[in-house]
Amino acid sequence: MTDLTKNFARPEKTEVVVTFGSLDLSVQELLTAAFQVRQRAYVPYSGFKVGAAFRAKSGGQIFSGCNVENAAFTPSSCAERTAIAKAVSEGATEFSAGAVIAYEPEVxxxxxxxxxxxxxxxANEDIPIYIAQSIDARISAKEEPLQKEDPILCTSIYNLLPSSFHTYRK
Ligand SMILES: [Zn+2]
Structure with a gap:
């Protein structure tokens, strides 16, 4: 019998927590871009700021985005979708990595x-997604937003969404 599940998205990358300082400079740059754009989050209702950044596979350009809330709530956009919509609008539809940064204590x-x-x-392959915490107290203290010992979750889109819906028709 044909294996109807063989094309399912299965994690190809291991999910680990590492320190910011141990990451490649290109990844640190991506996380920093997510941190910077988080400052522009439009969140008058929740106050919960999120920043995201994706690196285009071709050319390596970084596209970043923040969350944008709306008084009617439903039309709100998350940071990840803002960043990707900006990228697609400018012709980038494939990415080599993504980064997301927000802040909740302990998680x-x-x-x-x-x-x-x-x-x-x-993502037609399992791209890495890096998750960091943004400590707002550091921003007001004018400290480095991301420090060498900060924990970073290195996961991937297939870890986050295995067996995802995908059409193979183009
Ligand atoms: Zn979202």
């Missing part, structure tokens, strides 16, 4: 279900 903030599917649309 990493991972993309919501809608964003996982949105990222998956543009």
């Amino acid at each position: 990493f903030t991972t993309p919501c279900g809608v964003c996982r599917q949105f990222i998956r649309e543009f």
Whole structure:
């Protein structure tokens, strides 16, 4: 019998927590871009700021985005979708890595279900997704936003959304 599950998205990367300082400079740059754009988050209702950044596979350009809330709530956009919509609008539809940064004490903030599917649309392979915490107190103290010993969750889109919906028709 044909294996109807053989094309399912299965994690190809191991999910690990490492320190910021141990990451390649290109990844540090991606996380820093997500940190910077987080400052522009439009969140008058929740106050929960998120920044995201994706690196285009071709050319390596970084596209970043923040979350944008709306008084009617439903039209709100998450940071990940803002970043990817900006990239697609400018011709980039394939990415080599993504980064997401927000802040909740004691936990990493991972993309919501809608964003996982949105990222998956543009990930035909298991791209790494780096998750960091942004400590707002450091910003007001004018400290480095991301420090060498900060924990970073290195996951991937297939870890976040295995067996995802995907059409193979083009
Ligand atoms: Zn989302």
